[in-house]
């Protein structure tokens with residue numbers, strides 16, 4: 001291990017947790033094993049933090065936040081820019097962890113780290129402008145009022161933000177919470193996903209080395225099932241920013257009076273109209289459905305194609321699927337093992353349910369070795385199959401044939417999810433009408449769903465989330481509004 005990252009690893013080979021500006025071993029004496037999805041052997045171990053350690057994190061965070069809120073915005077930005085440049089300089093070891101912990105292909109792993117550094121820089125730049133702006137309201141615009149009150153509106157920190165990212169983007173979806181929260185003057189307690197925790201720990205070392213004040217950022221490692229409730233119901237939490245699956249719904253129910261930024265699951269549909277450019281649609285469906293083996297909340301998870309062009313579309317997609325390489329993330333294969341045995345079992349269950357109910361496996365039989373699942377295109381999927389509604393989070397793509405666009409939109413809107421969707425058509429007027437009719441946070445026209453670029457607003461309707469992400473929107477979610485009203489002794493009119 002290089003000198004830069006040496007402080008994060010204990011002599012017994014277990015990665016340390018972070019508190020008060022120091023890397024430490026937990027008093028629990030217990031560790032949590034992180035399995036390499038490719039080998040299914042333990043790749044790393046992290047500390048199982050205790051409740052007492054979590055209490056101390058919140059206590060330090062509260063103190064550090066007060067001092068940070070008094071730190072000029074441009075100085076906060078300087079620290080964040082330094083974090084970004086340290087991440088770029090020390091990117092490869094973080095990317096290597098992503099390969100081992102979450103089986104992300106090597107190129108995509110490095111891209112995630114660089115994208116995260118870019119996100120931090122952009123957030124720092126955006127924050128100095130956006131957070132630097134307030135509002136002045138005059139009382140005389142409301143009936144019955146003279147101009148004797150001036151309302152000064154500013155954006156103030158929330159306090160301590162609990163950040164919980166998921167396994168599939170453990171670095172990018174961590175910094176997309178950390179950077180806006182910190183720029184807005186908050187402290188953060190980060191609970192990284194267990195798969196992805198070591199990448200997260202490496203990333204936090206960049207914040208440490210950049211000189212982030214002690215206590216402002218802590219890292220609580222441990223299984224969500226064990227320390228999750230303690231964290232999310234902690235009385236010192238002032239905001240929860242969570243990305244993940246249905247766990248988020250349970251968290252929202254328990255959270256109480258704190259603002260929530262929740263980005264949850266998706267069942268993103270791809271509507272292919274009769275007039276679509278089918279080659280273009282097929283290209284995007286393959287990339288959207290199978291990149292990172294379908295483990296993206298924004299993956300295409302159901303194709304709804306007009307029956308008149310379905311044969312041609314399915315043939316074009318099947319031809320592309322046949323070209324996908326299957327193998328190890330180290331070799332940059334297109335399809336790599338999914339994150340866990342339980343995930344692979346779940347995906348297999350969905351595929352077998354569809355098969356039993358009459359779906360056609362277009363490109364050969366079901367094939368799985370360990371957590372490695374060969375990409376599967378399913379045709380003739382119908383509404384009684386689980387795959388019509390559930391999120392596989394794997395390299396399995398169902399196609400439903402529909403008789404009309406209205407039928408496709410109705411299916412989309414019946415889903416409990418409403419994250420993104422996309423439509424392929426050559427008619428811009430139809431595209432706008434379909435987009436307006438689809439009840440999802442984003443609709444992409446002639447491209448697959450995607451969260452990025454990271455400054456675009458990103459939000460889910462229904463069970464897909466609460467609030468919005470995207471750099472400007474995340475900054476907005478990390479502040480509350482504060483007004484100071486100046487009551488003049490008598491009314492005063494400018495130039496009057």
Ligand SMILES: NC(=O)C1=CN([C@@H]2O[C@H](COP(=O)(O)OP(=O)(O)OC[C@H]3O[C@@H](n4cnc5c(N)ncnc54)[C@H](OP(=O)(O)O)[C@@H]3O)[C@@H](O)[C@H]2O)C=CC1
Pocket residue numbers: 164165166167168169191192193194195222223224225227228229232243244245246247248251263264265266296297391393419460464465
């Ligand atoms: N809309 C969006 O922006 C995105 C949504 N997702 C969704 O995330 C899911 C896949 O990610 P995955 O990591 O498996 O999601 P999970 O919901 O299983 O886990 C997300 C995070 O929550 C933690 N966690 C687990 N249990 C609790 C608990 N009781 N209290 C607090 N935290 C807890 C996990 O920790 P641990 O790992 O220790 O269990 C992890 O850090 C998919 O459904 C996907 O659609 C993913 C990315 C983006």
Ligand SMILES: O=C(O)[C@H](O)COP(=O)(O)O
Pocket residue numbers: 168169295296297298299449450451452
């Ligand atoms: O977790 C996810 O799926 C990400 O939010 C997707 O990001 P992307 O669409 O930009 O790859």
